[in-house]
Amino acid sequence: MSLAKKQNIWYYLLIIFDISRHKRVRLWRIIYNCMGLPGHRRTSGDKRRRAAHFALTPKTGATCAKCGKVILSHRACVGCGTYKGRQVLNVAKRAHRQVKSAKAKK
């Protein structure tokens, strides 16, 4: 027996558990089947075609009727706190909270 074979722990495990060559092949096939390797190589064209849809679209903004600030549609204005002419946010309270959190970070 060669030195490389003597030092290999797998060789002793095979002797102890008496795993035949046929069983070993089946075991490796089970292990490799669990690994989920890619079936085919992805070509550069494949990657580029996929990446063609990665681009982000810019958000469309609406203008606030009260203060004229650019806002997201169907959302309350961050500047004045109104939505469809109604006051829904306490802007002064929000500003005070932001100042407080900024101080706490420092």
Ligand SMILES: [Zn+2]
């Ligand atoms: Zn506004």
